[in-house]
Each structure stands twice: as structure tokens, then as C-alpha cells.
Amino acid sequence: xxxxxxxxxxxxxxxxxxxxxxxxxxxxxxxxxxxxxxxxxxxxxxxxxxxxxxxxxxxxxxxxxxxxxxxxxxxxxxxxxxxxxxxxxxxxxxxxxxxxxxxxxxxxxxxxxxxxxxxxxxxxxxxxx
Numbered sequence: 001x002x003x004x005x006x007x008x009x010x011x012x013x014x015x016x017x018x019x020x021x022x023x024x025x026x027x028x029x030x031x032x033x034x035x036x037x038x039x040x041x042x043x044x045x046x047x048x049x050x051x052x053x054x055x056x057x058x059x060x061x062x063x064x065x066x067x068x069x070x071x072x073x074x075x076x077x078x079x080x081x082x083x084x085x086x087x088x089x090x091x092x093x094x095x096x097x098x099x100x101x102x103x104x105x106x107x108x109x110x111x112x113x114x115x116x117x118x119x120x121x122x123x124x125x126x127x128x129x
Contacts, residue, residue, distance in 0.1 A: 005077050008033060011067045015059045015082065023052050026069060027076065034071035036127050043106040044076040044125040050103040051121045054096060054112065055082045058089075058119045074127040075108075084119040 008030050013019040027048035031041045048067070055065050063083040070077040092112060093100045104110055109124035 005068075005070045005079065006072070007068045007070050007079075009067075009069045012064050013067075015056050015063055015065050017056070019065075020049055020052055023048050023067065026067070027078070030069040030071050031076040031125070034076050034127075035073055036076060036125070040076070040125055040127045047076075047103055047106050047123055047125050048078055048080075050099050051078060051080045051123060053099055054103070054121060055080055055119060057096070058082070058084045058086060060085045076125045078121070078123050080122075081118045081120045083117060084114065085117070086114065086119070089114055089119065 009026050011023070011026060013022065024045040027044045028041055031044040036044060048069075052065060059065065059082040065082045066080065068079040070079075089112065103123070106125060107123045108126040109122070111120075111122040113120050
């Protein structure tokens, strides 16, 4: 599935947990631009947070995390990536456990894949309204 994506905000941060607050705040601002209802804004923040945690899990040492958020009416899109040394991704539901349950439940589109020595996460949080 190809999702139309126009970038609103880009961010590059170190792979460190103290930057999660910034990631959540940007997701909220871009989600508000998309006119998402409050529950979807919360889901957009949580999905962005979980995406960052997943990237941190697979990132090579000292790799930066890259985020691009986009919006369209009723939808928040995220494209995130980091350098990764894995030759292939492990079984994600088993490896990510609770994070997988959360992120797959709150997104309408989720794709996690390896390409050119990077792990990528593409996701969409969409309003049903």
C-alpha cells in the first residue's frame, strides 16, 4: 500500500530516551494540523513514541534517529529510520512483544522493513470520523 506523503516536519535526534518528549510533542502538533480528534492525537503521540523505541532497539551504536511527519485531513503519517547492522529483521511480534501490540493496534497502516542498512518504520494514525 502506498500512502500519499507530504512532509510537514523533519527531526534528527540521538538514539537516546530523553528525546522521546520532543518526538511526542511534534507528533501532537502535526496531528493537530490534520484536525485529528483528541483520542487520535494521543494515538499519534504513542505511535511516534513506540516507533522511536523500536528504532532504538535496532539502531547500531551512536546512530541517529530520523523522523518525517506528514499530515492530511484526518491522518498523521510518520516515516522514521535509523542505521542498523542486522542482515534481516527478527520476528517482530515476538521480538517487540508489548510494543508490537500497542503500535499495531493504534495504526491504520504499519510497515517495518530493512533497506540499505537502515530499519524503516512507516505508519499512519487515521481518524474514523
